[in-house]
Amino acid sequence: MKHFEQKVIRFIDEKNLINKNDKILVALSGGPDSVLLLNLLVKYQKRFKINIGALHINHRLRGVDSREDERFCRLLCESLNVTFYSVRKNVKSYSQKYKYSLEESGRILRYYELNRFADKYGYNKIATAHNSSDNAETVLLNLIKGAGLRGISGIPYKRGNIIRPVLCVTKKEINSYLKFHKINFRVDLTNLSSDYERNFLRNEILPVIKKRLNPSIEDTILNSSEIFRNADCLIECKVNEFIDDVADFSGKELKIYLNKLPELKPELIPELLKTLLKKNFQMQVTFDDILKLKSLINKESGKNVNLSSNISALKERNVILIGPYIRDENFQPVNTEVGKEVQINGKKLCIENCERPIKFSNKKNEEYIPADNIDDKFIIRRWQYGDRFYPLGLNGTKKVSDFLNEEKIASSQKKKQLVLLNNDKIVWIIGLRLDERFKITNKTNRIFKLCLR
Template sequence: MKSIEQKVLKFIDDNCLIEKGDSILIALSGGPDSIFSLFFLNKYKKKFNVKLAAFHVNHKLRGKEADNDEEFCKKICSDLSIQFSSVKVNVRAYAKKNKISVEQAARKLRYDSLQKYADKHGFNKILTAHNLDDNAETILLNLFSGTGINGIAGIPIKRENIIRPVLCLSKKEIIQYLDKHKINYRIDSTNITDDYKRNFIRNNIVPLIKSKINSSFESALFRSSKIVEENLKLFETLVQRIIDKFIVIKKNEISIYLKILDEIDKEHLGQILKKIFTEKLKIEFSYKVHVALISLIEKQTGKKINLSNNYIALRERDKILIYKNQEKDKQQQILKIGQSVNFNGKEIHLEETKNFNGDFSSNGKVEFISGDKIEENFVLRCWKAGDKFIPLGMKNLKKVSDFLNEQKIPAKEKKTWPVLVNRNNIVWVVGLRIDDRYKIDSKTKKIIKLWTA
């Protein structure tokens, strides 16, 4: 049994999991894996020179049995003089509210609770007691769920401040150690049922693989998963370089410039998109979304698709724009001379003026029109199909849609671009051009100043 301890010590050293002076919070469920971790670290805490504490999350899924697990953990820690804390979470209610599985909800609440406690009480590392069997089950579960190459990498040995020092041991080795040293542990009764996907894999698929293909299946899969993980680190570096070069990330908006395809094939774009979706947008990147985004590249400017979490992907001239759908009220607003309004993110002002010296802004932000033949009330609205006006300096009507295209207005902005209307005529395509019929001439008596910010 000494060899098991040496195995863990070497694994910790090889992967630099623990440093002198660490404060480690152990996720203690009461099961054999976490109990082994507790006793092991308590035995070697002087060697590592670390501070230890244990934290138990009661998921309230098994009634009295769950409460007994919590009491068991509390007593064990009391006997070992290890600081103990616990929290109760309502997994079923959280799963229902967020429309996720009970397994997903339990994991989310467990890690959130651990991190919150660690941050509050100054623990720089969190220990979770995943073992070789857990890693194998996770890989199979990910493989059957189609999660891609990241899922095949299995459970990471360390991720940010989370460490897993018993990932080198099998469940069998851990139980043999505990039984030999007469250390008590709890068994979750739900583990023997097939109610959850992971349990079905554990109880049915893994035994078949071990009996028919490889009795050391878990160890073999662990070695393979770590090779994949190392290759992924290199791949992540290359992906980040591509992102830095071709992708602009802002709050609730991401621009993917199509020049990216000069360096990578469309078929390889998926991993980059997945990284952006999961890390920046915090939304799921499914194969269906992947196919839809790739097909959007081939479509004409202005085409869009709806994504989850109210995001939209829009094909623009030189990029795919992914943005949060935050369109404001598109209904028209009445605007009188002397008033200002905010419409679709633009501040628009109208006032009568006598201070006109013939100067106009070069960018269309400030304009002056003749107010001799207008009504008091203007209508401010988004342009719509069929709208026409006579751009200043021209003699013939032009479609607003064509004019906006000529001005190279991005498709996202074009859709809700405002126009100022009087007597059913477009007076001003806001911020761009006035109608020639409303220009100031030598006969103008009333001058209206228009400007936008």
């Protein structure tokens, strides 16, 4: 059992987790891992010259058992002569309020309280009892469920003020040590049932893999995690070198300058896009999002794609505009053509061949456009975040959004506004304003009439 302790001490030294005079707050659940961690740190506190306290967070998920856990931790700390803190949090109500899973809520509250207590009582480090089995499960589960480098980097042995001194030993090694030294702990029954996927991996997959493919898979994956974490770190650095040159974020809309991208290695672009989306829209970026964005880079201006989390991206000439789009729950784009009448929002829109001479009117629901070099297929759709057009009579472009604001369209109506497109160009903000590019000139031969009745 000396070997076990040496392994942990060597890990702490190698990774430089503990310095002289550290004040360390241990996250103490009462389960085997945290009980072991506390015992070891206490045993070696003189060697490390450290101060130790422990915080128990009562998640109030298991009634009497939760109170018993707390009592157990208090008594353990008394017996070890460790300062004990405890706090009760209602994980269930937090989970219901913020729509996180119970596990996620527990995690958030735990780290929040650990940091709060550390700050309040002057602990410069927080120690959690994650072990190499937890790490292997995390890495494998993330790989199986879909992950980038961050996902398979596993649990870091050090992150900010958080240290994980027993990350180098397996759950099994911990249990043997506790048994050998007759150290008591609490069995958290929720652990055995709450996280279905993790438990399936832990209880059914990993044991077989260990038996048949690699008995020391935890060590193997811990080593690999470190390689992956290093790589992730390097790429993050590299992306951050470029990120401010390549894009601007206005608070709502992200602009990616396409002429800056060729300066980057192509392999870096997916990571850059991912970081930009994550950073500015706090979204869970999928592989599909990145594929769509990447393909948009080489598409013609005016094309757009919908990403996950209600974010959409629009290609303009030298820039990609990204922002939240208004989810169009009631109106799907409608194809129409010359000679056809379409029912929209209780009115009829028709596009007709039109004979000269035209009687121009002031009616905003009637417009004329040149038919000469134009496709006779049209699309009617709601305007999208990022849409721009050339308002008739104005020199240059304007965002449809801004135009609608200037027209004092009520915001409830604004999102319902329809536009008519020809070949991806906005022809008409329907019922409001024609596009300058579709103005009748003295060179116009044939004419279409647009009409909303």
